Amino acid sequence: MISYNLLLLINVLLLLLSSLTKNKAFLYVALFTSLLFFGFRFEVGADWYNYVRKFYLADNLNYIDYLETSDFGFANISYLLHYIFGNYQSLVFLMSLLSLFGVYYLIGVQKASPAIFFLVAYPYLIVVVGPNYIRQGAAVGLLCLSFAFAFNKKNKSAMLAALFAILFHASAVVGFIILFFSMYRVNFKKVVYILIITLIGIVVLGPRIVSKLDFYVNDFSNQSTGIYFRIILYSIPFFLVLLNNKFFSRDDVESRVIKFSMLLFMVISGVSIINTVIADRLLIYTIPAQALLASRVVSDMKSTINALLVSMFIFIFSIVQLNSWLEYSLWAKIAWIPYNNVIILDLL
Structure with a gap:
């Protein structure tokens, strides 16, 4: 538990220094620190052995057959890294790089508070999603990159990054939709009406839709026990x-x-x-917006005292959220604690 808390404190300090000094070198050091922590992790994440097994399927499958084991982009990179390095740790590092680089790039581009953005994203997106749902972690990282490009009016690069995200996890189409409606002006009220009708349709016709998606639903047959708690947190x-x-x-x-x-x-x-699991996975794509909003709210406050109070609330809330999960989650105790790193293990 100490290691995850220490990384949080180091990042907050570095990002505060980056903001106060207007020097992005501190941001790069923060990224490098997180990449060392997560990119060289070992046996961290509930799906660790599942992805290890899939990685080494390349020992016995040809290229075409291996592509059928996962999403197109992820399968290609996994097969290539297996061919070049033959070591699963190379895949862990690259997926961590894609995930973290996108998040930190967006932190650097958005004009508000970098530390607040990080505090909102860290407990779940960075600590849980990235190391566990590694395909989706990479997809979110690429979507963060696409948002950053869009903020800088690099629309073609933004669309390309969002499309690449879908190649890593099909659910990233949710992020693509967010990007599309944000980049190209669409009547906001019409979108509201469309989404309300869509929501009603999902509730009414959902069971029929799910019955036609047997493979996907069966693959996520176990219900997410924490979904409603996370909905409250995300709100x-x-x-x-x-x-x-x-x-x-x-x-x-x-x-x-x-x-x-x-x-x-x-x-x-x-x-x-x-289906709670499907909803849980899709809600992940709203976390960058949550972080952007919290960061902007704090930076827009005219009262320094109010900004400090809200910042302190977010800081304490982030620590409580992180440590509550580490302390009481069975999965955290099984797959995140103790934290292992290949660099440290090699030194020992």
Whole structure:
């Protein structure tokens, strides 16, 4: 538990220094520190051995057959790394790099508070999703990269990064939708109506849709026991918008990313009625918007005291969320604690 908390504190300090000094060198050091921590992790994550098994299927399968074992992008990279290095640790490092680089690149591009963004993203997106759902972690990283490109008006690069994200995990189409509606002006009220109708359709027709997706549903047959708790947690950053009266009057790409993520959050929360695991996985794509919103709310506060109070609340909440999961989650005790790192193990 100490190692995860220590990484959090180191990153917060480095990102605060980056913000105060306007020097991105501290941001790069923060990325490097996290990459050392997660990129060289060993036997960390509940799906660790499952991915190890899939990686070494390349010993017995030809290229075409191996592509059928996973999403196109992930399968290609996995097969290539197996051919070049023959070591699963190479895949762990590359997936961590894709995941973390995208998150930190977005932290550097967004104009608000880097430390607040990190505190919102760290307990679940960085600690849980990245090391465990490694395909989805890479997909979220690529989507963060696409958002950052869009903020800098690099629309072609943004679309390309989002499409690559889908190649790593098909569910990343949710992030692609957020990006598309944010980059290209669409009547916001019409989108609201469409999403409301979609939500009603999901609730009414959902069971029939699920019955036609036997493979996908059976693959996620175990229900997510923490989904409703996480829905409550995910809602908190969005409620922070109430502290920012100017938010809904803004119409820049970043604001639209947050707005459409809020709408999709409500729709996906409705999906939990049908299948909690599917909803749990899709809600992951709203975390970057939560972090962006919390960061912007704090930076927009005119009162320094209020900004400090809200920042302290987010800091304490992040630590409580992280340690509650590490302390009480069975999966955390099985697959995250103790933390192992190949560099440390080699030195020993």
